[in-house]
Amino acid sequence: MISHDIHIHTHLSSCSSDPEATPENYIQLAKELGIEVLGFADHFWDSNVEGASDWYRPQNFEHIMQIKDKMPEDTLGIKVLIGCETEYCGNGKLGITREVAEKLDFVLVPTSHVHMKGFTVPAWINEPKDVANIMVEYFKDVTQYDFVTGLAHPFYPLSYENVDEIVGCISDEEFQECFGMAQEAGMSIEINTCNLPSTRDAETDLYHDDVFINMYNIAKKMGCKFHLGTDAHSIEAFSRNTRLKESVERLLGLTNEDIHPIVTDAVRK
Template sequence: MKFQIDHDYHIHSNLSPCAKDPEQTPQGILRYAEKNGLKQICLTDHFWDTAVTPALGYLSGTYRNNDLACIRSALPLPQSERTAFHFGCEGEMDLSFQIGISPAVIKQMEFVIIPTTHLHMPKLTVPEELTLEQRAILYVHRLNALLEADLPAGKTGIAHLTCSLMAPKNWPDHLRVLEMIPDTVLTHLFRKVRERDFGVELNFPVERYSPEELQTVLRPYFIAKECGCRFYLGSDAHTQKECEGAPERFERMVDSLDLTEENKYRPFT
């Protein structure tokens, strides 16, 4: 059976400092889910746990003032008969490959997603200047570090693995970085993803790529599929407008990878 579009496990509310839409509230998000027949959704606001000292010694931008009390202020999440609304977060990995969520706080989350491709935050996640070759090496090291981290099997998602933030200066740069990582290395990493029972997030702007570019973006996901990894959908919506565009993008991603229900990651069942 074809992979059903019935969930979204990467959604921000306007508690995330980068989400400024006043309508992007838990209620607004639940309405989006109900309208589109999503049975399970998860709130994943940006979060750094103050119990973990970042390598930089202080936090900046997105992670300043986004502590546990802030993201928990969304609770209790509204529920409906058709949609279960779960509570999680989008954590972070810093420059020293440290994950910014303490074990005690992980236990309070129904689902945790960690990005390895937020390479747009100088000093917090990356050194000031890096070549594309260095970014490709860092991509591999960060993903490998995530796969060694103390995170729960069946409840951990790897966010936007092909995100353009890995090389944010010029749009095509992230494609060049992805091309530099050999199949053998990706195979090694995705076998580990399968072993750890982490989920692979489907979250890329499929409509923005030319057919050739799309092949570059799809290659890691095809290798993940080959390795037996399982996938979940993440809109990464920060606004109601982004929510609206999500279902069509979900369909196109699932079709491009020819996924079935057996390929689905199920953190809530």
């Protein structure tokens, strides 16, 4: 499978505490890891869309586009894409407009940032079934935006420890419906290190790879295309890409056939 990673945060993302997380350093390490396509997806909220949280507001288009000044002239033969990770807050509130989306190479939307209570999800959301239901609802909603490229860390409920219990509330039929919609919309399904915890550090694991293997197998059966994302916010986390790729090939049996054109087309260019 083509080596790639299109969910990487630079130090421009407010939650990156690594000043070394620069395009130049990522490109250098990508070269060492044999990665062919690199996609930067800093956190983003479009100033044209009302209702940003205080955290998101400064992370607007001008802010994330500073990446261009930091980009080295020589990308060492690596195809570099500039995208974003924006937000969906339900009821049609998406943190990006079509106009801005068209200025970017790709747009990732998480439908599982269920930790931002009172912003992305109502404050009362807490019970496993409620968390599961809202992720299903948001997933289906986001497939309706044709300018969204991919769905970030699908059904991984951020900041919850009972991941398996929450994901266990979603039936195979619900997964089939969701991924069928994503397939029809041509949307890429992300395989994130948080979906396959063995690709991260073992001591932080509260659940296991099999929680999401079933889900990805359903997505594959529905004909979805995929991309990989370490979701690195630091250079150190980015080195997990090798393990992620190895796991995806071994556990899910994915090949280039399964990879979304956002990656495979980039290589051809």
